[in-house]
Amino acid sequence: MSTTEWHADDIVKIVSAESSDLAVKIEGDAPFGRHTTYRVGGHATCAVEVSSVAELLIIGNAATSCGAPLAVLGRGSNTLVSDSGWHGVVVTLGPFSDWIKADTAGLATGADLTIEVGGAVAMPVLSRRMASIGVTGLEWMVGVPGSIGGAVRMNAGGHGAELSDAIVDADIVDLHQGQQERWHVDRLELGFRSSALDNHHVVLSARVKGAMSDPDLVSTRVDDIVRWRREHQPGGQNCGSVFVNPVPQEVSAGALIDELGLRGFRIGSAEVSTKHANFIQADSNGHADDVYAVMKSIRRQVFDATGYDLRSEVRLFGFDDVVAGGHAGDTV
The missing domain is CATH 3.30.465.10 (Uridine Diphospho-n-acetylenolpyruvylglucosamine Reductase; domain 3)
Known part of the structure; x- marks a missing residue:
């Protein structure tokens, strides 16, 4: 089964067959973006909170069997979900962890x-x-x-x-x-x-x-x-620092963005913070795709002006292209 063919019911069937004695509850078409610190973005195909390692392994096996991508969601920082959502399984760890x-x-x-x-x-x-x-x-x-x-x-x-x-x-x-x-x-x-x-x-x-x-x-x-x-750093709807410092201890992403005068740079419902240039704020009831558009524009402008190719700290879910490579900023 390819990653585009599976459905939430496929996960449920496999889990039900393997966990008749476990109370694993899977939510289909589950809110995802609103559980991030950005509080914008769409749904995931399904989500589940696991209460033990055994349940975690069962969910992992079901996702692997279906060819479904899986992501563990912690406190929702450093995470951005596209407005169209993400075709994948979101797992949160319960009180056992x-x-x-x-x-x-x-x-x-x-x-x-x-x-x-x-x-x-x-x-x-x-x-x-x-x-x-x-x-x-x-x-x-x-x-x-x-x-x-x-x-x-x-x-x-x-x-x-x-x-x-x-x-x-x-x-x-x-x-x-x-x-x-x-x-x-x-x-x-x-x-x-x-x-x-x-x-x-x-x-x-x-x-x-x-x-x-x-x-x-x-x-x-x-x-x-x-x-x-x-x-020194803004509150509100953001995920913290957006880009990794290209040369740790020497060249900071925020300084590069600042040098281009991009504080306050806005696309739609998202803007570069006026308090810290490496933060992107989302408006209340804003759009994840606007945040992503600001990220792409900043990256392009910094590269054109300085030659530094900024790498995203943010995990990106459901976007078609990649803002920047590297483990911390993989598009899923």
Whole structure:
């Protein structure tokens, strides 16, 4: 069965045959775009929230059998869905992957520890939870709206730090192989906003490093980061940074866009933020295709003026052409 021939009912039939004792509920013609931080875009052919690894493997097998593309949706950041929707299966991880374990009993100030965290946990939640018990090293996560799973997939970062600085390993489900493995940080091949993970890899959990400190000091640093982001980055309907810095630590995408005077550049219901040039804002009740059009125009203008071919940080679903290559910005 080709990727264009399958239907939601095909997924349902396979899942029903394999999971008579599991309560897997599949929603057809499911809202997708509105569950992203852009809050624009169309539906997916079907969507399901899984409550166990067993259910995840069943859904993965059904999608593979039908030739259906599958994507795991975390907190919906760094994601843009076309207005026409996406012919694929959207999976979200249920509470079984939303947990944090940090044993600080008996640890003195300065002592190292390893925190275990589920893939569905929001990074700001982890940051604040650790601050409340005096664990330092993850303060930067408070300003990143994604999940831990998404952070591993793209080596998320901010404020001079990134996940590769803290991660020890991650538990990964390979939906093609139907198995779960623990990947050491070296195997993850974390680069600037990239990793060795593909769409058939699902991050169940990760182990990250921290150190004991004073809760008040850590909480103050967290609050400082939140304050800085509010002052320098826009709120509203956006997905965070749109383009990867072409030369990390040296050439930023935002600076290149700024040099061309593109703050406020608008197409339809989308515009380059006037607060930060590497953010694209969508109007309330706006259109994903307008956001995409702004992305394409910016990329073309920057390339024509500077020779830098900007790579998208955004995962793009349902668009016919590709804004930019690279793992973080693949069109699905």
